[in-house]
Amino acid sequence: MHASAGGDLAALRERPAELLQRLIRFETVNPPGGERECVGWIESLLRDAGLETRIVAADEERPNLVARLRGRAESPPLLLQGHVDVVPVSDQNWTRPPFAGEEAGGFIWGRGALDMKGGVAMMIAAVLRARERGLEPRGDVLLCILSDEEAGSDNGARHLVAEHAELFDGVRYALGEFGGFTLNIVGRRFAPCGAASRNWRTGSARHWRCRYARCSCRRSPTGSSTRSANAA
Ligand SMILES: [Zn+2]
Numbered sequence: 465m466h467a468s469a470g471g472d473l474a475a476l477r478e479r480p481a482e483l484l485q486r487l488i489r490f491e492t493v494n495p496p497g498g499e500r501e502c503v504g505w506i507e508s509l510l511r512d513a514g515l516e517t518r519i520v521a522a523d524e525e526r527p528n529l530v531a532r533l534r535g536r537a538e539s540p541p542l543l544l545q546g547h548v549d550v551v552p553v554s555d556q557n558w559t560r561p562p563f564a565g566e567e568a569g570g571f572i573w574g575r576g577a578l579d580m581k582g583g584v585a586m587m588i589a590a591v592l593r594a595r596e597r598g599l600e601p602r603g604d605v606l607l608c609i610l611s612d613e614e615a616g617s618d619n620g621a622r623h624l625v626a627e628h629a630e631l632f633d634g635v636r637y638a639l640g641e642f643g644g645f646t647l648n649i650v651g652r653r654f655a656p657c658g659a660a661s662r663n664w665r666t667g668s669a670r671h672w673r674c675r676y677a678r679c680s681c682r683r684s685p686t687g688s689s690t691r692s693a694n695a696a
Contacts, residue, residue: 473512477592481572484585485565487548488574492611494549497619499611502548503527506588506609513595515607520628526619529609530631533591539603543638544591546584547613547620550576580641584609587639606635613641 476483490502507517510531521527535541553562553575560566562575572582591607593599612620624631647654 473509473592476509477513477589477596480585480589481567483589484572484577484582485567485574487581487585488565488572488576489563490548491563492549492576493552494612494614495552497526497549497612497615499548500525500527503529503609503611506548506584507531509588509592510607513592515591515595518631520624520631521611522619522623522627526611528611528620528624529607530624531591531607531609533594533599533601533605533607535601535603535605537603539601540634540636541604541606541632542601543606543608543632543635543640544587545608545610545621545638545640546580546587547610547641548576548581548584549611549614549620550579550581551614578645583642606632 476486486505487502490499490505492499492502503519504527507519507529510529511517516532516534518530519527520530532541560568560573565572565574567573571577574581576582587607591605594601594605608624610617610620610624612618616622645656647656
């Protein structure tokens with residue numbers, strides 16, 4: 465259904481910034497989303513690298529992808545999850561074209577560069593490198609690429625959890641969307657960190673707790689007021 469990623473593979477696993485540029489060029493504005501081409505391209509990359517992939521879709525134009533890097537079954541699977549849809553750009557002034565993925569001044573520019581194709585690019589590159597280097601982690605690594613995060617998740621995470629929860633059997637830890645971005649404060653670089661415990665079935669946050677010594681966050685029943693910073 466999708467063309468092979470072919471010779472891209474070696475370059476992209478070593479250059480996640482280029483991977484990000486390619487992701488930005490898929491216009492996945494939600495609504496309507498239309499993530500199929502983007503998710504299909506990611507699948508071709510992972511499949512060409514020899515990873516097991518599975519597409520799960522409530523709407524074939526809005527698929528989700530679950531890929532698995534096999535581990536030694538000595539630890540629970542680790543879930544890496546990220547979405548490839550982005551919020552609209554209409555009626556906004558952009559200094560650079562939002563879907564060109566331009567590199568300028570040491571940055572990649574475009575809609576979704578932060579939220580969250582940058583994170584997705586890092587996850588894909590990490591899994592591709594692990595595969596290339598023959599890494600056999602203690603547990604499986606699941607990479608879940610989601611559609612429809614920005615407008616309700618009915619075709620994305622909500623569908624997966626409601627209809628295909630078995631895909632995540634045994635998962636105890638997950639890395640997902642990042643809650644903050646690098647901050648420069650009084651000449652020092654800070655990386656915000658947050659951790660949450662969630663119920664798989666409902667997705668509701670039970671509590672947030674920062675594990676870092678210099679953090680100012682407090683537990684919050686909703687997580688909405690939680691933000692922490694730790695020197696990087
Ligand atoms: Zn996001």
